[in-house]
Amino acid sequence: MPMDTMTIALAGNPNAGKTSLFNALTGFRQHVGNWPGKTVEKKSGQVRVNGRTLELIDLPGTYNLTPFSPEEVITRSYLLAERPDAVICVLDAANLERNLYLTVQILEMGQPVIIALNMMDAAQARGLQIDTQMLSARLGVPVIPTVASRAQGTDGLLQAVNRVAMGQAFALDYGRDLETEITRLCQIMAQYPAIGQLYPARWLALKLLEQDQELQTALLTVPGGPALLTYAQLSIHQLSQMAGDDMDVLIANRRYTWIHALVQEVVTPTRPHNVSLSDRLDRLVLHRRWGIPIFLALMWVVFKITAESSAPLVDWIDGVINGPVARWGLAGLTAVNLQETWLASLFVDGLIAGVGGVLVFIPVLVFLYLALAALEDSGYMARAAFVMDRWMSRLGLHGKSFLPMLVGFGCSVPAIYATRTLENEKDRILTGLLVPFMSCGARLPVYALFAAIFFPQQAGLVIFGLYLLGIVTAVLLGILLKHTLFQGQEQSGLVMELPPYRLPSLRGLWFHTWVQVRAFLHHAATLILLASLVIWFLKAIPAQGNGEFADTAVPDSLFATVSQTLTPALELLGFGSWQASGALLTGLVAKEVVITTLAQTYAIPDDTTAEATPTFLEDVLWIGQSFVQAIIDTLKTLPGTLGINLFGEESEPEPTGLMAAIQQEFTQTSGGHAAAGLAFMVFILIYTPCIVTISAEKQELGTRWMWFSIGGQLLLAWLLAWLVFQVGRFLLA
Amino acid sequence: MKTTLATTPTGQNVRLVEIQAEEKLARRLTALGITPGVELTILQNAGSALVLAVRGSRIALGRPIANDLLVERLWFVVGNLSPIAFCWR
Numbered sequence: 178m179p180m181d182t183m184t185i186a187l188a189g190n191p192n193a194g195k196t197s198l199f200n201a202l203t204g205f206r207q208h209v210g211n212w213p214g215k216t217v218e219k220k221s222g223q224v225r226v227n228g229r230t231l232e233l234i235d236l237p238g239t240y241n242l243t244p245f246s247p248e249e250v251i252t253r254s255y256l257l258a259e260r261p262d263a264v265i266c267v268l269d270a271a272n273l274e275r276n277l278y279l280t281v282q283i284l285e286m287g288q289p290v291i292i293a294l295n296m297m298d299a300a301q302a303r304g305l306q307i308d309t310q311m312l313s314a315r316l317g318v319p320v321i322p323t324v325a326s327r328a329q330g331t332d333g334l335l336q337a338v339n340r341v342a343m344g345q346a347f348a349l350d351y352g353r354d355l356e357t358e359i360t361r362l363c364q365i366m367a368q369y370p371a372i373g374q375l376y377p378a379r380w381l382a383l384k385l386l387e388q389d390q391e392l393q394t395a396l397l398t399v400p401g402g403p404a405l406l407t408y409a410q411l412s413i414h415q416l417s418q419m420a421g422d423d424m425d426v427l428i429a430n431r432r433y434t435w436i437h438a439l440v441q442e443v444v445t446p447t448r449p450h451n452v453s454l455s456d457r458l459d460r461l462v463l464h465r466r467w468g469i470p471i472f473l474a475l476m477w478v479v480f481k482i483t484a485e486s487s488a489p490l491v492d493w494i495d496g497v498i499n500g501p502v503a504r505w506g507l508a509g510l511t512a513v514n515l516q517e518t519w520l521a522s523l524f525v526d527g528l529i530a531g532v533g534g535v536l537v538f539i540p541v542l543v544f545l546y547l548a549l550a551a552l553e554d555s556g557y558m559a560r561a562a563f564v565m566d567r568w569m570s571r572l573g574l575h576g577k578s579f580l581p582m583l584v585g586f587g588c589s590v591p592a593i594y595a596t597r598t599l600e601n602e603k604d605r606i607l608t609g610l611l612v613p614f615m616s617c618g619a620r621l622p623v624y625a626l627f628a629a630i631f632f633p634q635q636a637g638l639v640i641f642g643l644y645l646l647g648i649v650t651a652v653l654l655g656i657l658l659k660h661t662l663f664q665g666q667e668q669s670g671l672v673m674e675l676p677p678y679r680l681p682s683l684r685g686l687w688f689h690t691w692v693q694v695r696a697f698l699h700h701a702a703t704l705i706l707l708a709s710l711v712i713w714f715l716k717a718i719p720a721q722g723n724g725e726f727a728d729t730a731v732p733d734s735l736f737a738t739v740s741q742t743l744t745p746a747l748e749l750l751g752f753g754s755w756q757a758s759g760a761l762l763t764g765l766v767a768k769e770v771v772i773t774t775l776a777q778t779y780a781i782p783d784d785t786t787a788e789a790t791p792t793f794l795e796d797v798l799w800i801g802q803s804f805v806q807a808i809i810d811t812l813k814t815l816p817g818t819l820g821i822n823l824f825g826e827e828s829e830p831e832p833t834g835l836m837a838a839i840q841q842e843f844t845q846t847s848g849g850h851a852a853a854g855l856a857f858m859v860f861i862l863i864y865t866p867c868i869v870t871i872s873a874e875k876q877e878l879g880t881r882w883m884w885f886s887i888g889g890q891l892l893l894a895w896l897l898a899w900l901v902f903q904v905g906r907f908l909l910a
Numbered sequence: 911m912k913t914t915l916a917t918t919p920t921g922q923n924v925r926l927v928e929i930q931a932e933e934k935l936a937r938r939l940t941a942l943g944i945t946p947g948v949e950l951t952i953l954q955n956a957g958s959a960l961v962l963a964v965r966g967s968r969i970a971l972g973r974p975i976a977n978d979l980l981v982e983r984l985w986f987v988v989g990n991l992s993p994i995a996f997c998w999r
Binding site (some may be wrong): 240241243245271272273274275278279423425426429430433436455456460461463464465559561563566567570575576670671672673674675676677739 | 917923929933934935936937938939940942943945946947948953954956957959961963965966967968969970971972973974975
C-alpha cells in the first residue's frame with residue numbers, strides 16, 4: 178500500500194547500537210526533545226526513501242516492557258497508542274539471546290517488526306555464524322544484518338520497510354499450563370470488543386498473568402475490564418497452585434527457554450568459546466586492588482585534556498569575540514549611526530560580555546564530551562560505576578550514581594541530565610542534589626583569581642582544597658539526606674550490564690559530542706542572552722545621582738542598589754560590599770560572569786585601548802592565524818596529559834589592577850582578614866552553580882526539588898562561608 | 911548445596927534456584943536473563959559488587975542483590991576460565 182509518510186520506531190536494548198543506527202539512518206537531520214511529561218529524551222528524524230518520507234522515532238533503550246521504569250512505560254504506551262507503521266528492533270548479534278527477549282515481547286504485541294541484526298562484525302569476530310534466514314522464518318519478520326557504526330546495511334533496512342507485514346500472528350509456546358489460561362483469557366476478551374480495540378489479546382492475557390499493575394488499573398474503566406480482571410485472578414490462583422513460582426518470573430523463564438532453543442538453532446559457534454579479550458581486560462580493570470588506580474589514572478587524563486588542551490582554543494574564541502566580532506558589531510552600529518547610543522553599550526557590555534563569556538567555554542565542553550564519549554563508547558563507563566560502587570554505597574547510592582558526579586567536574590548541566598540513566602527515582606533525585614557540589618569548570622577561574630590575590634604562595638593548595646571541600650560536602654550531605662529525607666526508602670542495588678569493550682568510532686564520538694554541544698548552546702544561549710540583557714539594563718538604569726539611562730556610573734545604578742540590599746546578609750562573611758554581592762548575584766547566571774562583573778564594577782580599563790584598529794582583512798587573517806596557533810598549542814598540551822611536560826609552563830599575565838581593587842575592597846569589609854577571600858571562594862563553590870543548572874534541575878528533578886536545591890545550597894554556602902570566615906579570622910590572624 | 915550468589919567464589923559455575931527479591935527487582939533481573947534454572951558463572955566476586963556471565967552477557971550485581979539469589983554450585987570444570995583467572999584473584 179503506498180503511503181506518503183510512514184512512522185517507524187526504533188526499539189532495542191541499551192548497548193545494542195540503537196543510537197548509532199538511528200544516527201546512521203537520519204544523519205544530522207534529527208530533532209531532540211522530551212517525551213510528554215517525562216524527562217526521557219525523545220529523538221526523531223526524517224529520511225526520504227523511494228519518494229516516501231519515513232519519520233523515525235528513537236524509542237528509549239530498554240530490556241523489558243514492565244510498568245516500572247519511565248523508559249519502559251514510554252516504549253510500551255507509544256507502541257500501543259501510536260501503532261507505528263513499522264518497528265525496527267535493533268539487536269546485538271553477538272548477544273542474541275538476551276536481545277531477543279524484548280523483541281519477542283514486541284512481536285507479541287502484534288507490532289509490524291523488522292529486525293536489524295546489528296554489530297554483525299562483533300559477532301563474526303567472536304566466531305558466531307548466524308542463520309538470518311532461519312531467524313527470519315522462525316519469527317516471521319524480515320531480518321537485516323547491519324553494522325551501524327560503519328553505516329552498513331542501513332539501505333537494506335529502509336528497503337525492508339516495504340516488506341513489513343501488518344499484524345502477523347506471532348505466538349511462542351509457553352507450555353500447556355500457561356497456554357490453557359492464556360486461551361481462556363483470550364476467549365473472555367473476545368466477548369468485550371472494547372478491550373480488543375485497545376490491546377492485543379494474547380499480549381494482554383500475558384500481562385494480566387504477570388499482574389501488571391498499570392494495565393490492571395487501566396482495565397477498570399474499560400467495559401468488561403473488571404470481569405476480565407476477576408478471571409485473570411482465577412487463572413493466577415490456578416497456576417500458582419500448580420507452578421508455585423511468582424507468575425512474572427515463571428513467564429519470563431518460559432519466554433527465555435523458548436528463546437534459548439531458538440538461538441541454539443540459529444547461531445552456530447564456529448570455534449570453541451574461549452575467554453574473550455573483554456573478560457581478560459575486565460580481570461584487570463575490575464580488579465579489587467588495581468581497579469581504583471586505573472580509574473584514577475583515566476580520570477586524571479580526562480581532566481587534563483578538558484582543562485589544559487582546551488585552554489588555547491578558549492583563549493582563541495575569547496580573542497575572536499572580544500576583538501574582531503566586537504569591532505565588527507560596533508562598526509555595523511557606526512554604519513547606521515548608533516555608535517554613541519545605548520545600543521552600542523548593550524552590544525558590548527551586554528551581548529559580548531554575557532553571551533560571549535559563555536561561548537568561550539565551548540572548547541572545554543567539546544573536549545569534555547569527547548573524553549566522556551570515548552569512555553562511554555569504549556564500554557569503560559560501566560566499569561567505572563562498578564569500581565566506584567563500594568564508595569557510593571556508603572551514601573545510600575550505588576555505582577551508577579557516580580557517573581553523573583564525574584561529569585559534574587566538567588559542567589553541572591550535563592551531569593544533572595546524566596542522572597536519568599538511574600532507574601530509581603530516589604537515586605535520581607539524591608544524585609541530582611549532590612552533583613552541583615562537584616566543582617565545575619566555570620568556578621575554576623574565580624578560584625584562580627581569588628587564590629592569587631589572597632594566598633599567592635599556596636594558590637594551588639587552596640584550589641585543590643576547594644575541590645576537596647566540594648566532595649566532602651557532597652559526601653556528608655549524602656549521608657545526612659540518606660538518614661533524613663530519604664530514610665527508609667529502599668536502597669536499590671547495582672544491576673548493570675557490562676557491555677563488551679569496543680574501539681570507539683570517530684564518527685560516533687563526534688556525533689555524541691556534537692549533539693551535546695548543540696543542546697548546550699541552544700539551552701544556554703537563550704537563557705544567558707536573557708540574563709545578560711537583564712543585568713545590562715540593571716546597570717544602565719540610574720537609581721541615584723544624576724546619570725542618564727546607559728550613561729550612569731555603576732555605583733549609582735539600579736544594579737548597585739539591588740546588590741546593596743543583599744549586603745547585610747554577607748557582612749558576617751567578611752565581604753559585605755555591594756560589589757561582592759553584585760558579583761555573587763550575577764554569578765547566578767554563570768560563574769564566569771563573577772569576574773566580568775567585578776571587572777566592570779571596579780571599572781578597570783582594558784589595556785586594549787592603545788592598539789590601532791586593524792582592518793577587516795587583518796582581522797580575518799588574525800582569526801585564521803591564531804586558530805592554527807591555538808590548535809598547535811592544544812596538540813602541545815597532549816603529552817602533558819600523560820604527565821610529561823615537554824614545553825614548560827606559560828604564565829598568564831595577571832590582571833593586577835583588578836586584583837588590587839578586590840584586595841582593597843575585601844580588606845575594608847573584613848577588617849583586613851584574608852579569610853574573607855577564602856570565605857568568598859567557599860561561597861562560590863557551594864551556592865547555586867548557574868541558571869542553566871537550575872533549569873536542568875527543574876527539568877530532571879521537578880520544581881519542588883529545584884527550589885529545595887537552590888535553598889539548600891544558599892543556606893549551606895552562607896553557613897560554610899560564615900564558619901570559614903569566623904574560624905579563619907582567628908587562625909590566619 | 912544451596913547458597914546465595916553473594917557467597918559464591920570467583921570462577922564458580924552455579925545454577926540459579928530461586929530469586930528472593932521483591933517483584934520490581936525480580937523483573938529487572940529476569941529481563942536480563944537471570945531466570946530460575948539458568949547457569950551463571952561468577953567472573954568476579956570482590957568488594958561491593960559481583961560480575962556474572964549469563965546468557966552471553968556480563969552483568970554487574972550489587973552485593974545486597976546477590977544475597978537475594980539462591981544458587982546451587984555446579985562442580986565441573988568450565989572452559990570459560992583459564993588458570994589466569996585464579997592468579998588474578
